[in-house]
Amino acid sequence: MSTIEISHLSKAYGKVQAVNDLSLQVPQGSVYGLLGPNGAGKTTVFKCMLGLAGFSGSVRYDGEPLVPATFERIAYVPERSVLYEWMTAAEHVEMNRRAFESFEPARAYELLAQFEIDPRKRCRALSKGMRTAVMVALAFARRAEVLILDEPTSGLDPINQRHVLSLIVNEAARGTSVIFSSHQIGQVERAAERIAVLEHGRLALEGLVDDLKADRKIVEGIFPDATSPLDGIVGDPRVARVDRAERIVRVLVLAGADDFATRLASAGASGVRILDLGLEDIFLYAVSPADATASLLPKAGS
């Protein structure tokens, strides 16, 4: 029953602007992926959403600002371990049972067993990945309406990573709203309907995964010589970048790939083809469009 609305969120730590005028919406029951390089501000966004840091702008849940009672409906997995090292996982389960009405200890123990964690072990004896798993188990054992997950698979082996992904998919099927960040773009691709790419605290890209994949393509053509003009292509606002190496030209387009294919052919290119982009490529080009290392073409001699 929960939509999340972030409006003009800004947060500075001293002189550093960690988040800069960010606005996005998580529709009810959808899974939203937050991508971005390290230091892009993803964790800061989550902290602001949870009232753990002051900010300007607004964050609303179902139209209401965050109050202590809202936490009954929100479950959170932070990026690093915040468990009490001297307590056992079982004691954390008990702590949550007392704190939240909708917490189900049986489910928590079930999840801990699935992650192969001994609940009687003190948390300081658990590895980083296992601590993440404990926090995941604590969060998913609640019938929360909103899940906020900051790198919920960090430190986990591939089997457990897939397990967490299954849990997210399961929650999505139940209609829970999920917003999660991950460096595993393959995971985001599978689980999220919408993504946002953050860079230096700003929104670099936002949209439905399917639409982004359908619209963003690389159109490639081979010209008779290295200096053929590309009028009608370079200036178009739907073109994100153009790279050429000798006779090969590649154009990264944000929409209308077929149109550009035709234009390239009309401009004299042969062997015109349209290349699909995976989400990882879309992400990489979004965060460093002008960077030479993200060239659409491999460097000469490589």
Next chain:
Amino acid sequence: MAYVEWLRVWRCLKVTAIVLVVLEILLLIVRISFLTIGPGDSLSFVHGVENDPNSHVTHVTLPDGTGRTIIDNPKDSVHIVVDDRGYQGKRIQIIESGAHASKESHHTVAMGDIHVETRPNGGQTITTIDTGQPEDFGYYFAIAAVVGLIIASVLGAPFARENDGHLEIALTKPVTRERLALSAIGADLAGILAAWALTIVFLIVGHTIFEMPHYVFGPYDAIGLVLGLVSCAAWYAMLCAATSSIKRAYGAVIGFAWPVAVLVAVLGKVDLSGTQLGQVVHAIVTPLAWIDPLTYVHLGRGVIVNGSPAGTAHSAPTYDVIVLAILAVVYLALAIVQWRRVEA
């Protein structure tokens, strides 16, 4: 957060209980080893006279079971009667005549459950030492206060401990920060109270191992109890206020707090007006001493001479209790206000 704090308090109390039980066992061992030594050993003076070759030593058992030892030394004009009532304590009467009689006036000294009365009787001085007398709780509360202060220090940084990497779990609960803070404080104060109770039980048991205790609980003891508890609470509150905003080095802050507070308390009582530096120090220290809980702590009535406490004892413990209570509340409020603005 309350559950977590209760767990912390519980662990702390378990350790305290274990330490006290170990001490108790040690006392038991000491007591058992003393059993083999025998009566008349309690005072080295008595012992010395007993072993003097010029003394006549007689042992008699009175009808009520008391073992009486009579030591007569005509050479030194000393006559000692030691009544050993076993578990009920001892009564030693020393009669010094002649050259050894001192011209002292009649006075009494009471230290815990040992009462010493000295009175002149003609050309003699009669000193009566009585153990096993009714005892007030002053000493007990003093020791309990020390334990309480230590426990208060151990528990004294609940907010800093949460700040140190647990805020994401502590502050994402459907409870206001103020409520979380108060529940943690409640748990810690209950822990301090429990530590007091454990210590007093330990002391009663310890005393009973050696001697049958007689207790008297008067109004002075009641105030002493309240004073002790409130001073621990105020100390805890001060540490909370000092560490509420910090994340890491709260152990160092608590470690520094002790010597600084003791120094301030001591300097506040000393007359420094002699030198100019002294006056400057006095001006700095006086306001600090005012807000330092240790200034108001005094350990029991100490030694009582002729019915009143010796030394510089406070004469207005009620005033101290009120000031300490106010300090405790103010410090706690400061701690909570700071904690409301901490960011994860």
Next chain:
Amino acid sequence: MPAVLTVDSRSGVPIYLQIIEQIKRSVALGVLQAGEQLPTVKQLALDLTVNPNTVARAYRDLERDSVIETAPGRGSFVRGDGAVDSARSAAADVARDALTVALREAKAVGLSRDEVRELIDVSLERWFPEER
């Protein structure tokens, strides 16, 4: 339903299109029979570990293309009437596109008409052997 569906999240093809394509192929090949029940949206999402909305969208498109039909409360089933044919024709479209692209590439690479004819003849012999 046998587990013939796999999803490549790294491919540039949207996941819902991959699902549609693979279900159509299964129907065309007879792996999915007419009248057979498909897993629920939720179950398929869990099996493939993909967002349920993605599966829902695939099912919607399949229904629009008359390959499956969904009865509320009962589930989704492969259509009995002509679903196989439409699936087969969809699959045929994919094959046709692939062939066209291959020929275009061959031309761009510089193969002559005769060379291409030769390549096609070899493949025909192999995959479409004539009755003797």
